[in-house]
Amino acid sequence: MLKKNLLAAASMAMGMTLSTAAFAETQITWWHAMGGALGDTVNQIATDFNASQSEYKITPVFKGTYEEALTAGIAAFRAGEQPNVLQVFDAGAATVIGAKGATVPVQDLLADNGIDFDINDYIAGVRYFYADANGKMIGMPFNSSTPIMYYNVEALEKAGVTPPKTWEEFETVTAPALKEAGYIPLAQSHLPWIFTENFFSRHNLPFATNDNGYGDGETKILVNSPEIKSHFTAVKKWKDEGLFEWFGAGWNDNQKPFEEGKVAIWLGSSGSFGGLQKTATMPFSATMLPYWEAVTKEPKQTFIGGAALFAMAGKSAEENKATAEFFRYMSSPEVQLMWHKQTGYVPITEAAYELAKTEGYYEEKPAAEVGIQQLSLPAGDNTKGYRMGFYVQIRDVMNREYGRILTGETTVEEAFATIEKEANDLLARFNKTQG
Amino acid sequence: MKRAGFNHFGLPVMLLLPQLIIIGVFFYWPAAYALRSSFFLEDPFGFGSTFVGVDNYTDLFGSAQYLKVAGFTLGFTFLVTFLSLSIALLLAVKADKVIRGTRVYRTLLMWVYAVAPPVAGFLGVMVFYQGNGPMTEFLAMLGYEFRLGVNYYDTAAAMVVVATWNHIPVNFIFLLSGLQSIPQSVKEAALIDNRSGMRRFWDITFPLLAPTAFFLLIINITYALFDTFGMIDALVKGEPGNNPMTMVYKVYVDGFRGNDLGGSSAQSVILMVLVLVLTVFQFRVMDRRIHYT
Numbered sequence: 179m180l181k182k183n184l185l186a187a188a189s190m191a192m193g194m195t196l197s198t199a200a201f202a203e204t205q206i207t208w209w210h211a212m213g214g215a216l217g218d219t220v221n222q223i224a225t226d227f228n229a230s231q232s233e234y235k236i237t238p239v240f241k242g243t244y245e246e247a248l249t250a251g252i253a254a255f256r257a258g259e260q261p262n263v264l265q266v267f268d269a270g271a272a273t274v275i276g277a278k279g280a281t282v283p284v285q286d287l288l289a290d291n292g293i294d295f296d297i298n299d300y301i302a303g304v305r306y307f308y309a310d311a312n313g314k315m316i317g318m319p320f321n322s323s324t325p326i327m328y329y330n331v332e333a334l335e336k337a338g339v340t341p342p343k344t345w346e347e348f349e350t351v352t353a354p355a356l357k358e359a360g361y362i363p364l365a366q367s368h369l370p371w372i373f374t375e376n377f378f379s380r381h382n383l384p385f386a387t388n389d390n391g392y393g394d395g396e397t398k399i400l401v402n403s404p405e406i407k408s409h410f411t412a413v414k415k416w417k418d419e420g421l422f423e424w425f426g427a428g429w430n431d432n433q434k435p436f437e438e439g440k441v442a443i444w445l446g447s448s449g450s451f452g453g454l455q456k457t458a459t460m461p462f463s464a465t466m467l468p469y470w471e472a473v474t475k476e477p478k479q480t481f482i483g484g485a486a487l488f489a490m491a492g493k494s495a496e497e498n499k500a501t502a503e504f505f506r507y508m509s510s511p512e513v514q515l516m517w518h519k520q521t522g523y524v525p526i527t528e529a530a531y532e533l534a535k536t537e538g539y540y541e542e543k544p545a546a547e548v549g550i551q552q553l554s555l556p557a558g559d560n561t562k563g564y565r566m567g568f569y570v571q572i573r574d575v576m577n578r579e580y581g582r583i584l585t586g587e588t589t590v591e592e593a594f595a596t597i598e599k600e601a602n603d604l605l606a607r608f609n610k611t612q613g
Numbered sequence: 614m615k616r617a618g619f620n621h622f623g624l625p626v627m628l629l630l631p632q633l634i635i636i637g638v639f640f641y642w643p644a645a646y647a648l649r650s651s652f653f654l655e656d657p658f659g660f661g662s663t664f665v666g667v668d669n670y671t672d673l674f675g676s677a678q679y680l681k682v683a684g685f686t687l688g689f690t691f692l693v694t695f696l697s698l699s700i701a702l703l704l705a706v707k708a709d710k711v712i713r714g715t716r717v718y719r720t721l722l723m724w725v726y727a728v729a730p731p732v733a734g735f736l737g738v739m740v741f742y743q744g745n746g747p748m749t750e751f752l753a754m755l756g757y758e759f760r761l762g763v764n765y766y767d768t769a770a771a772m773v774v775v776a777t778w779n780h781i782p783v784n785f786i787f788l789l790s791g792l793q794s795i796p797q798s799v800k801e802a803a804l805i806d807n808r809s810g811m812r813r814f815w816d817i818t819f820p821l822l823a824p825t826a827f828f829l830l831i832i833n834i835t836y837a838l839f840d841t842f843g844m845i846d847a848l849v850k851g852e853p854g855n856n857p858m859t860m861v862y863k864v865y866v867d868g869f870r871g872n873d874l875g876g877s878s879a880q881s882v883i884l885m886v887l888v889l890v891l892t893v894f895q896f897r898v899m900d901r902r903i904h905y906t
Contacts (some may be wrong), residue, residue, distance in 0.1 A: 243851065245870040252657045252872065273872055277658035425743060426762030427854025434744070571871035574853065578678075581855025585764055600678070607672075607873070610654040610663040 204500040206262035208238045209254075211247035211485065212321070215452070219520045227507045234500035236263075244270065244485060245570060251490070255280060260490040262501045265320060267485040269569045271308055272391070274488055275316050276567060276612060281488040282498065283310070284318045284505060291502035303479050303553025304526050307563035308486040311392045317486030318505050321523045323449035324480045325372040326548045327468065331461040333361045333442035341443070341463075344471045348443075349412065353421040356442045364422045366445035367432040370576040372467070373413070375481055375564065377406055380469050382478045382558030391565035397605055399566065401576075402598040405473050410590045414583055424584045427577045436462075447483060448549025451522030464545035466552045479555040481563055484523060515539075524550040567608025572601045644885060650878035657872040669879035679863070679880075686859045689773060690837040696777040698826070698833060701784030706814070708785075709792045719789070726782035730840055734847025737775035741767075762849065768856040772848055776841045783836075784829050791825035792818070831895050835888070860884060 212220045217240050224238045241247040244267035251264040252273075264281075266274045274280060288295040297305050297315055303324065308317035329341050334352075337359035342348035348364070356363040366372050378385040384400050391397040416422035423441065425431040436444035439460045445467065446454075454462060469477040487508075489501045507513060514530035517523060519539065525531050531550055534540065540547040566572060579593040588596075619625050651669050655662035673679045704722060711718055728736070740748045741761040752759040759767050795818060803817045819826075842861050849856045853866060860880065868877025 245851075249869050249872065256659050270872075273657055277656055277660050279660055280658045424763065426760075427852040427856075428762060428850040429852075431743065431762060431850075568871060568873060571867065571873060574866065574871070577852065577854040579855075581763070582765075585855065587765070587855070603672070604873075607654055607876070610665060611656045611875070612661050 203233055203235045204496045206234065206236050206497050206500045206504065208236055208263040208265075208487075208504075209241045209247055209251055209261040210238055210265040211241055211244045211267070212265070213240060213242075216321070216521055219517065223508065223513060223517065226513070227504055230507065231503075234503055236500070236504050248273070255490060255492075258492070260492065262490060262493055262497055263504070264488050264490055265485045266317065266488055268307070268481070268483050269573055271317065271486070271563075272565045272567045272569055272608075275308070275310065275565065276608075280491055281316065282491050283314055283316045284487075284489060285315045287489050287498060287502050288505060291499050293502055293506050299527050299529065301524070301526060301528055301531060301550060301554055302557055303550075303561075304482050304524075305562070307482050309562075311389065311394070317488045318509065319482065319484075319526045320487045320508070321449060321484040321517075321521065322482040322526055322553075323447040323484040323523050324482055324549050324553050325368070325376050325445055325467055326448050326464050326552060327443060327445055327466065328436065328450070328454065328462055328464045328545075329443045330361070330436070330439060330441075331463055333359065333439070333460075337361070337442070341465045342468050345409075345412065345468050346471050348468055349416070349421070352443075353416065357420055359442075361442040362420070362423045362435065362440055364416065364443045364445075365425065365432045365435060365441045367429045367447075369427075369580040370573040371483055372445050373409065373580075374401065374406065374576055376467065377409060378564075379479065379481045379558075379561045380467055380477050381405060381473045382476075382560050383473075384560050385564045386566055390560060390563065392563070396609055397566060399572070399598060399601040399605065401601065402594045405470070407590050407594055409470065410580070410583060410594075414590065417584055424581075427581060447522075448552075449484060449521060449523045451546055451549075452520060453522070462545070464548045466548060466555075477555070478558040478561050480552055481561070482524075482553060518546075522546065522549075524553060566601075566605060567611070568604040571604050572597075575600045575604075647878045647881045647885075650874050651882045652875075654875040657874060665875065669875045670883075672876065673879055673883070682858060682860055682863050685769065685857045686838065689769070689776075689841075689857070689859060690834055692773050693776045693780065693837040693841075694830065694833040696773070697780040698784055698829060700777070701781045702788055702826075704781070705785050705788035705792055706818075708789055722785050723782045725779065726786070728779060729843065730779060731843030731847050733775050733779040734844035737771055737844065737848055738850075741771045762854070762856060765855055765857055768848065772841070772845060772857065775844055775848070776837060779844065780833065780836055784833065787825055787829055788822065791822045795821050827898065831891065834891060838884075838887070 208224065210217075210220055220238050220240075224236050228235050239261070241250045244265075247264070248266055248270045251260060251266070254260045264274075285295055285297070295315075297309075297313065300315075300319070304319040304322050305315070306313060308319060309315045327341065333356060334341065337352075337355040339352045339355045342352040353363040375385065377383075383403060383405055384390060386397050386399050388395060388397040413422060417424060423435070425435065433444065433446060433450065435441040436446075437454065437457045437459060448464075451464070466477075467480060487505070489498065489505075493501070509527055511525075511527060511530040511533045514525040514527060515533050515537070518525040518530065518534060525534060534547075575597055579588065579597050582588040583590055583593045652664060652666060653662045654665050654669070708715070708718055708722065738761070740746050741759065742749060743761055743763070746761075749759045749761070761768055761771050799817065799821070800813075803813045807813055807816075838859065839861055841859060842865070845858060845862050846865075849858065853862070858866065861884065864877045864880045864884070867873045867880065871877075
């Protein structure tokens, strides 16, 4: 009995010292959706931040997929238990930015805590994607990627072709030669992201009314456009002729045949670079996404994909200060360079990009620079991003209809009419949720 | 006859209270909340909401996609229930006759029950994998290109096969014990009357199995409607695309992935009504048509 009491007293005392130790530093939490090797790098950043100073301590928590992390963050916010930092992906941006009062705009957060902020420090392609209509940055871009074209070097050599610059070149020169050489010429991993959103950006076409959805009021999607319909007509034709293959809506199902050397050209994320280096069985390289010369002679930059970090509202000033300090640390050139090299995601600031260049990283690995080069191409009126509510569901509608086009269950014309109608219904519904 | 009962009103209420609280907190309160949400369109963070009356319901019934999902759910439920019950019945009848090594046979047949639906889904993905799944290769030998995740009907077929396979053991256990509870004397009397095993089965054994079979019918329907969620999620890899899905999975897709609280609440309410109808049907039939001995 006495022994038990002693033990209890000892553990209580220990608990007290621990809690006083913890009291000295401000604790913040960070919910993210980075699994596997990416998660290890996230943990590394957090550990390094905690070791770099003694005032703040950040704890990263893995919350599953992007969708799950967002839903968990929302549920926690409603219960008043939100984390300080929440990672939200591109398609969820409208939901979280639309809910004014759910987050503290990162630009305000940094300014309030005396940290210099200049949006022009960030590379062109990432500046406004998570910003409001006035150009104020709301979410801090974190893992930024963009779709690029990877190719199997051996396959292209064997077929005697170079990576296509335009879809016209792909259709008439590259693809037939690759097919002749025994490869499936082309695959891609995300039809809504690569062949839709970034199709509009690359060709500088408006994707939605109301300034691509950035403005206030009702937004209508402009997906039912002749340019994209002729693109999908071509894609379906390529599939029928054996110049393109589609392995379903899952990302990895389409990436795997490329890693195995069956597919010669694969459109994926610049963030896939880190993983591909480990899994690809053949030498590969990358270049920019092709464009249709018939649509534009001056292709523009693409949208960023990936996710941003949002500072959740309803936290104490000390905790917000800690969050601001963490953002400062995370966006520093050294941390960005480490993140860029380990994962393949693009560095978000010009300074980090310069650092990578001076270090000679791209001479060693030229493919790692493609994403950032593409994001730094000239901007157009329609390239800063898009903002549409219920966009996760709109993507689901696209995935469904594109699948039906490619399996011959519907026509391009009908599919785009359906997408337009269902997407506009969803947008109208979303508008009501904001009322 | 003297009625046994409580003297005070308070005691039974006290005894029931824990149960009532649990049901209230974990069932009635969320159900009422879902019912309320289904009449609103609400910002996920809870900042704004608009009362829209029955719009969420009319939107659903006006949506070709939702009706397609409902149609698939019905077909899927029917096929899974029918196949898993009839295969289990066949196995149970055969296992009932085995005399040597009974336990080994039965254990082997029950084993699959230990496989959780999501795991069953992953096994399905492996077996039907596009590149080199054994079933895919087998079907390719027969000249059929099976493409899980690409072709709507191929994915649907894989879902039915996996769901059926996963649920045969439960049916098997119940049907076997049902068969064994049929009195030997009845079987012997039937044997004197008729030599045809088939006739004896349909005239004597099957009606005596009816209570068990009816109970299993309800269990199977609810299984196919609700418990197959994890299996479907594994088979479509969280990206349904153009693949089929059940109504429960659509609640998840719209509510948890899409953050459309109003729309998915309306879908949940429709499912609640469905379960209510099923329950009423179950009790009425049990009262009137099924005779327990």
